Amino acid sequence: MTKREPFVAYIRVSTYYEEKISPEIQRSAIKAWADRNNANIVEWINDLDVSGRKTRRKISNALKMIEGRTARGIAVWRYSRFGRSRHGNAINLARLEALGGRLASATEAADTRTAFGRLQMGMAFKFAEYESDRIGEQWGETREHRRTAGLPATGGKRWGYIWHQRHLDDAESVIHREWYEPNDTGLIVTNLYERIAEGESMGSVTQWLGKNGHIGTRGKPWLQSGLSRYMDSGFAAGWIRYHPDDCDCPPKDPDSTASRGALCPNRIWIPGAHEPIVPEDVWEAYKEKRAKARNTPSGNRKPAYALSGLMRCARCGGTASAAGGATYGAGKVLIPKPGYMFRCSKMKDNRTCDGVYILRSIAEDAVLQRLVDWSEAIEAEAASIPQQSNPDSSTPRQRINAARERLRARLAEIQQQLDRQTDLLTRGVIPEDSYTRERDRLTQEQTGTTAELAELDKRTEEQEAKPADYQPIIRGLIDRWEITPVETRRELLRSVLRGVWAYPKSTAPDGTEVPAYAVPVAIWEDEPRPIGPRANA
Ligand SMILES: [Zn+2]
Numbered sequence: 001m002t003k004r005e006p007f008v009a010y011i012r013v014s015t016y017y018e019e020k021i022s023p024e025i026q027r028s029a030i031k032a033w034a035d036r037n038n039a040n041i042v043e044w045i046n047d048l049d050v051s052g053r054k055t056r057r058k059i060s061n062a063l064k065m066i067e068g069r070t071a072r073g074i075a076v077w078r079y080s081r082f083g084r085s086r087h088g089n090a091i092n093l094a095r096l097e098a099l100g101g102r103l104a105s106a107t108e109a110a111d112t113r114t115a116f117g118r119l120q121m122g123m124a125f126k127f128a129e130y131e132s133d134r135i136g137e138q139w140g141e142t143r144e145h146r147r148t149a150g151l152p153a154t155g156g157k158r159w160g161y162i163w164h165q166r167h168l169d170d171a172e173s174v175i176h177r178e179w180y181e182p183n184d185t186g187l188i189v190t191n192l193y194e195r196i197a198e199g200e201s202m203g204s205v206t207q208w209l210g211k212n213g214h215i216g217t218r219g220k221p222w223l224q225s226g227l228s229r230y231m232d233s234g235f236a237a238g239w240i241r242y243h244p245d246d247c248d249c250p251p252k253d254p255d256s257t258a259s260r261g262a263l264c265p266n267r268i269w270i271p272g273a274h275e276p277i278v279p280e281d282v283w284e285a286y287k288e289k290r291a292k293a294r295n296t297p298s299g300n301r302k303p304a305y306a307l308s309g310l311m312r313c314a315r316c317g318g319t320a321s322a323a324g325g326a327t328y329g330a331g332k333v334l335i336p337k338p339g340y341m342f343r344c345s346k347m348k349d350n351r352t353c354d355g356v357y358i359l360r361s362i363a364e365d366a367v368l369q370r371l372v373d374w375s376e377a378i379e380a381e382a383a384s385i386p387q388q389s390n391p392d393s394s395t396p397r398q399r400i401n402a403a404r405e406r407l408r409a410r411l412a413e414i415q416q417q418l419d420r421q422t423d424l425l426t427r428g429v430i431p432e433d434s435y436t437r438e439r440d441r442l443t444q445e446q447t448g449t450t451a452e453l454a455e456l457d458k459r460t461e462e463q464e465a466k467p468a469d470y471q472p473i474i475r476g477l478i479d480r481w482e483i484t485p486v487e488t489r490r491e492l493l494r495s496v497l498r499g500v501w502a503y504p505k506s507t508a509p510d511g512t513e514v515p516a517y518a519v520p521v522a523i524w525e526d527e528p529r530p531i532g533p534r535a536n537a
């Protein structure tokens with residue numbers, strides 16, 4: 001048997017994205033690499049300091065081992081880990097190679113002893129910092145890791161528990177694991193599950209929570225939708241629900257309180273690492289009752305309306321959902337009218353808003369009227385502008401993408417120039433001071449361009465929207481309003497409307513009653529400010 005080649009493993013946990021790859025994952029990947037490649041890890045160097053103060057020294061220690069011939073090379077999780085920036089990577093690599101050492105990546109297949117392998121490594125460096133595919137890939141690995149550790153797919157507070165976040169103890173250089181500890185609201189949580197298991201409705205327990213001043217993890221009174229989501233997740237019963245990334249189940253029904261995952265047959269339930277506060281038999285009985293409620297037509301699955309999910313309460317700015325009403329017909333016969341109106345969800349669920357009621361027919365008429373107004377305004381504007389002054393017929397998405405591409409290309413160029421400067425310096429072609437000057441100039445431009453790119457990423461398609469972009473949809477809606485199926489109409493309206501704000505009825509100074517009215521707001525318009533949750537404020 002040939003002797004295994006000695007390598008130093010260097011593990012780094014630092015910046016935002018990289019922090020998501022735990023040292024344990026990096027460690028096991030490097031171990032596996034060593035086994036596959038007949039290498040022996042003679043030393044593990046952990047650079048777990050988020051501030052990066054120790055990075056330079058840690059890498060120096062690794063390089064000393066190369067110099068002293070106790071190791072042939074350095075193994076990392078990804079090439080991009082070998083330094084704190086792409087720039088630092090290049091310098092460290094130059095130093096390593098000057099000592100005759102080799103850099104190996106545990107997860108990127110490139111033999112850096114060949115010309116092609118070196119090209120591959122160069123590419124890995126180049127794109128490491130902003131290639132989103134790679135970030136997505138790392139995120140997937142992390143999700144896998146969370147699942148294995150019995151943690152929910154996304155961290156964050158859970159009602160009934162104290163969330164202890166993963167954190168780094170600087171003094172001891174250890175990472176404390178993330179975990180959930182039951183807190184003293186546990187008894188209330190258990191009680192809610194029992195009440196629903198015994199037949200009480202979700203709406204009734206939501207209102208009970210509101211009346212008794214119980215609030216959710218975000219410090220706000222509970223809404224029925226949020227409470228249902230939390231309770232259906234089964235977290236309090238010790239379960240963690242994973243929904244497969246590539247699942248092809250239909251999207252969430254906006255009129256149902258059930259989440260997409262809750263209705264999906266492909267969801268995966270696994271026992272969590274946390275302590276359950278709801279007994280298993282209560283949880284089973286709860287699930288049974290909830291499944292029954294979902295199959296009851298008048299229960300959680302209301303019929304869909306064109307404005308479902310779009311209505312907003314003008315008092316609080318929150319959502320307004322469809323509700324039934326009833327009128328007395330001939331002979332005092334009560335006629336139920338499902339979806340007769342929309343009402344503020346906060347008013348209904350926890351009374352933190354005095355809310356609004358608005359007839360569905362009034363809201364729908366207002367939308368149709370507004371669509372006609374917009375369409376006419378767009379036509380009028382198009383007619384008043386000479387053709388050639390409006391040559392930009394691209395969509396908002398295309399315009400944003402083009403700007404993004406331009407900035408990314410510039411970033412790649414800057415990085416190339418930085419490399420070239422570093423290369424010239426290490427080969428002794430240029431003196432230190434001219435290198436420093438050029439580096440500072442490039443770094444400054446790099447910072448500016450990166451900030452611009454970040455700013456662009458924050459901007460959404462909607463903010464770039466021009467009314468004319470929506471004219472085809474608006475015309476289609478007006479012309480075929482009655483014959484378009486409700487779901488299609490709703491989808492089309494969602495692409496044009498920010499929402500429809502419902503204003504409560506009021507009394508004018510002269511004593512006349514002003515009925516409740518609706519104000520549709522387009523994607524290209526700003527949201528109106530809430531008028532305040534209380535009627536007599
Ligand atoms: Zn699914």
Ligand SMILES: [Zn+2]
Nearest residue numbers: 313316344353
């Ligand atoms: Zn409201």
